[in-house]
Amino acid sequence: MLEHYGTHLDAPAHFSLGKTTVDQIPVKQLFGPAVVLDVREQGAKDPDFQLRVPHIEEWEKHHGQVSAGAIALLRTGWALRWPDAKSYRNQDTKGKMHFPGFSAEAAKLLIERKVSGLGCDTMSVEYGASEDFALHRVTLGAGLYHLENLADLSTLPETGAFLIAAPIKLEGGSGGPVRVFALLP
Amino acid sequence: MLEHYGTHLDAPAHFSLGKTTVDQIPVKQLFGPAVVLDVREQGAKDPDFQLRVPHIEEWEKHHGQVSAGAIALLRTGWALRWPDAKSYRNQDTKGKMHFPGFSAEAAKLLIERKVSGLGCDTMSVEYGASEDFALHRVTLGAGLYHLENLADLSTLPETGAFLIAAPIKLEGGSGGPVRVFALLP
Numbered sequence: 001m002l003e004h005y006g007t008h009l010d011a012p013a014h015f016s017l018g019k020t021t022v023d024q025i026p027v028k029q030l031f032g033p034a035v036v037l038d039v040r041e042q043g044a045k046d047p048d049f050q051l052r053v054p055h056i057e058e059w060e061k062h063h064g065q066v067s068a069g070a071i072a073l074l075r076t077g078w079a080l081r082w083p084d085a086k087s088y089r090n091q092d093t094k095g096k097m098h099f100p101g102f103s104a105e106a107a108k109l110l111i112e113r114k115v116s117g118l119g120c121d122t123m124s125v126e127y128g129a130s131e132d133f134a135l136h137r138v139t140l141g142a143g144l145y146h147l148e149n150l151a152d153l154s155t156l157p158e159t160g161a162f163l164i165a166a167p168i169k170l171e172g173g174s175g176g177p178v179r180v181f182a183l184l185p
Numbered sequence: 186m187l188e189h190y191g192t193h194l195d196a197p198a199h200f201s202l203g204k205t206t207v208d209q210i211p212v213k214q215l216f217g218p219a220v221v222l223d224v225r226e227q228g229a230k231d232p233d234f235q236l237r238v239p240h241i242e243e244w245e246k247h248h249g250q251v252s253a254g255a256i257a258l259l260r261t262g263w264a265l266r267w268p269d270a271k272s273y274r275n276q277d278t279k280g281k282m283h284f285p286g287f288s289a290e291a292a293k294l295l296i297e298r299k300v301s302g303l304g305c306d307t308m309s310v311e312y313g314a315s316e317d318f319a320l321h322r323v324t325l326g327a328g329l330y331h332l333e334n335l336a337d338l339s340t341l342p343e344t345g346a347f348l349i350a351a352p353i354k355l356e357g358g359s360g361g362p363v364r365v366f367a368l369l370p
Contacts, residue, residue, distance in 0.1 A: 007354070027366060166351030166364035169192070177362065179351035181212060 009117075009167040009178040010146040015136050022173040025145060029116040032069045034161040034182060035059070036153065039100055040077040047090055047098035050127050051106045063159040068114035071163045075153040076100045079121035090128065101127030104134040111142045117165070119147030119180070147180055160185035194352040194363040195331040200321050207358040210330060214301040217254045219346040219367060220244070221338065224285055225262040232275055232283035235312050236291045248344040253299035256348045260338040261285045264306035275313065286312030289319040296327045302350070304332030304365070332365055345370035 003022075004010065012019035037059060042049045051074060060066060078099055081087040090098045099122040102110075107118065118125045118139060125146045126135040139146065147165055162185075167178040188207075189195065197204035222244060227234045236259060245251060263284055266272040275283045284307040287295075292303065303310045303324060310331045311320040324331065332350055347370075352363040 164349060164351070164366070166349070166366065168353060168362045168364055177353045179353055179364065181349070181351065 003170065003173050003175040005177070007147070007149045007151065007178055007180065008175055009165065010136075010140065010148065010175045011173065012140045012143050012145065014174040015133070015140045019140065020143060021171075022167050022176045023169040023171050025167070028069075029145070030165045030167070032071045032116050032163055033067060033159070034156060034163045035066050035070045035072045035115070036075050036156050036158045036161070037072060038075045038158065040075060043076040043078070043100040047100065048127055048129050049100040050103035051101070052103050053106055053109050056106055056109055059158065066110065066113040066115060070113070070115045071117050071119060071147070071165070072110050072115050073150070073153060073156070074100065074102055074118070074120040074122075074125065075156070076120065076122055077154070079150065079152045089123065097123070097128030099123065099128040101125055101130065102135055104138050107135050107138050111139070111144065115144065117145040117147060119150050121150045121153050122148070124148055147178060150180060155184070156182055157185060188355065188358050188360040190362070192332070192334045192336065192363055192365065193360055194350065195321075195325065195333065195360045196358065197325045197328050197330065199359040200318070200325045204325065205328060206356075207352050207361045208354040208356050210352070213254075214330070215350045215352070217256045217301050217348055218252060218344070219341060219348045220251050220255045220257045220300070221260050221341050221343045221346070222257060223260045223343065225260060228261040228263070228285040232285065233312055233314050234285040235288035236286070237288050238291055238294050241291055241294055244343065251295065251298040251300060255298070255300045256302050256304060256332070256350070257295050257300050258335070258338060258341070259285065259287055259303070259305040259307075259310065260341070261305065261307055262339070264335065264337040274308065282308070282313030284308065284313040286310055286315070287320055289323045292320050292323050296324070296329065300329065302330040302332060304335050306335045306338050307333070309333055332363060335365060340369070341367055342370060
């Protein structure tokens with residue numbers, strides 16, 4: 001079974017041997033309120049857009065502090081490009097991909113808030129043009145997981161939905177296919 | 186991706202072309218109260234044991250009528266044989282398998298009760314020695330799904346738990362890997 005394909009979960013073990021594998025993620029960490037960070041407008045203007053700390057602070061001004069155990073979702077609108085894989089990957093002539101992502105410093109703030117994981121409607125929670133995978137090192141190193149290639153997030157409210165992430169329990173897997181349900185308020 | 190392997194879901198399309206595929210099962214049908222039918226004692230004595238109508242009537246005497254939208258689980262104790270595949274399959278010298286299952290007439294009563302699906306801690310909701318797959322025809326034909334090779338069910342109460350079955354959304358799949366969570370009362 002391919003581990004990092006379709007809608008999938010990256011386990012902390014994806015980047016570091018010895019870290020939690022997909023079958024070991026505590027079930028409690030797979031259930032949590034959805035924090036939806038909307039960057040559709042920014043991403044439409046700049047496909048290399050990275051969500052920064054002030055954006056989260058702005059969200060918190062409206063909705064209160066991101067709660068421990070939340071799952072933070074980046075809504076870029078990229079899912080609407082699917083199934084046009086070319087437009088979804090958005091590669092330049094050198095093969096580099098261009099789609100928005102979380103910045104590493106924004107991830108650090110979300111880790112301080114004790115979120116359980118990050119998710120996105122693109123191929124990766126890290127922006128497509130990243131060369132150093134700075135975000136992956138920060139988040140997976142801190143025991144978070146990623147939900148990638150999520151379907152259209154447009155019907156989710158910015159706060160109030162509850163997520164259930166159900167990865168297939170691949171023994172020792174660094175990730176794997178995941179079904180994600182959102183319970184709407 | 187293999188569709189009928191490990192802990193997996195049989196979609197109605199498993200036996201009938203034109204029936205619901207795994208990606209088309211309404212989400213509402215994947216959430217429901219667990220009705221646990223315990224046949225560990227009977228299965229230990231007779232590995233060809235089939236759950237019959239009186240067993241369900243006895244369960245209902247104690248817990249009230251099986252509710253619409255419930256997921257009926259057969260608890261045989263077979264999961265404890267895993268990972269000893271030989272003992273789990275329990276084949277005789279002719280290769281026929283022997284493990285307990287639901288009988289077709291018990292399934293018909295559960296369909297009358299409008300359950301959403303059946304599940305078991307064996308390889309199949311139908312008893313291992315079945316040659317005609319009578320149960321599969323009844324249940325899948327009625328739009329039910331099966332959850333097979335579930336892990337140990339011993340901590341589930343006979344009533345009061347709530348199940349979330351999360352199959353991977355394989356387009357057009359006749360079934361596929363599933364993660365199943367039980368919320369305990």
